[in-house]
Amino acid sequence: MGPIMPPSKKAQSPSSGASASQGMSPSYRQGDAATAASEAEAADLSLSLSASFSKAEDEELTSLSWLHESTDLLNSFSHSGLRSVSPLQDPDGQHARSPSSSSPSPDDPLLGDAHSAYDLAAGANRKPPYSFSCLIFMAIEDAPNKRLPVKDIYGWILEHFPYFASAPTGWKNSVRHNLSLNKCFKKVDKDRSQSIGKGSLWSIDPEYRHNLIQALKKTPYHPYSPGLATPSTSPPTLTQTFHHSPPLWSGNPLFRKNGGVLLQVPRGVIQNGARVRSQALFPVIRPLPVSPVGSRTSAIRSSLGDYLSRGQDSPSRYSPPLCSEDLQDDHTYSTAKSPSRLCSSGVGSPSSPLDDDDDDDIIAVEIQSDVKPEPREIPLDSHITAAAATYISQQALRGQRRSLGPGAGTPAGSSLPWTKNRARGISDTLPLKKRRAAAVEKPPESDDEEMKEAAGSLLHLAGVRACLNNITNRTAKGQKEQKEALRN
């Protein structure tokens, strides 16, 4: 799957890909300046986070859940007023777009026609860049009980991607084809008391849920897309991340339902082991499959959340927790199936762990040298989240590469071993479903290392945001003046 262009090759709508093919280097307008005070504030926050992290160190927590939640909090923080802008809207980076504005604001010249034009041009009637697997995944994840009949999957897709309403009906065949062929999806035995008509309920196989997350991350325009990341052995600088971060695809239901606000991380996240839903804020991709969260997250939330809630109206008010029936630990990405199911592919070699030296170096640098953001190279809010996403993506990809072994680290194009086709290597004589059932399971591996690394990343980002918050408060007036200047 290409990192940039939407995947469709055949019946691509003429306008499809327009947003992708254009310049992908967002431009941002930075705050007036970062100050020593803001840096000190960032340092304080980092210390606070660090203390919380240590305090809860023994808690079980998976990196993704923690990162999701933490980044969620950071996202909340991002609504403090700094601005980002799409390159389509503003290729020169001269204008900004309020992430907290749900619609073009008539009194904001920076959010006027350009904003509307951008949303329309890249709008929802275009073929989404998500693969069918991702679409199905999102649909099922969006269901209250995480299971849906095919018909409702159709409905979800239609509801959120109007493109399919006018598309040839073959897409339904593709959906079914995916459900059958993709190991990530499994049928749930129908409850006799339920009358859903013919067919079965489909759910996400927890064992492969991580694969789907990875697939989402790889999707162009997805905030976690590794395309955002700078594949280097050193952490991407803010500037790098900044300039390599494409905008969210505006057809993303997440994007649309928030009126173009780039809420890149599920609002409904994990709270003390329960999946928390926040329908309005993250109605679609919402809680990317994550696992129970221990007190570490709570500690982080307590520390960071208190900080973040200071002086801003956090949109993230958590709903009463809704326990998922399927809150399992993160499953090792592909590993379980790689050795046994992919024997013919040569991809999964569980006994060949990836050399993590470079990644460890990354974290060392992140923690030690990245706490202080460059005062004049500070990206704006949503793209700070993109920076977070970059780190998260790196962490996640590390897990993936660990699982897949050497040579499997390429973000795209590497073997994605969850398709049922690939399982045929095991035993071509067995029906697919039976092969799947017979597949060997592998216990999830430790996330401690990733957690530590993620901690460094988050601390770094938190520090950045502390600076930004400070900047925001200090330069609100300055920004207004800038807008006035641009208006003229």
Add this chain to the structure above:
DNA sequence: TTCCTCGTAAACAAAG
């Protein structure tokens, strides 16, 4: 060039 993923079409069977 090869391998892989993905989308698509199609055939077929089973279930409702």
Add this chain to the structure above:
DNA sequence: ACTTTGTTTACGAGGA
């Protein structure tokens, strides 16, 4: 009998 659902095979496009 018809529609929907589920499975499977095949093929081509495009990326790595």
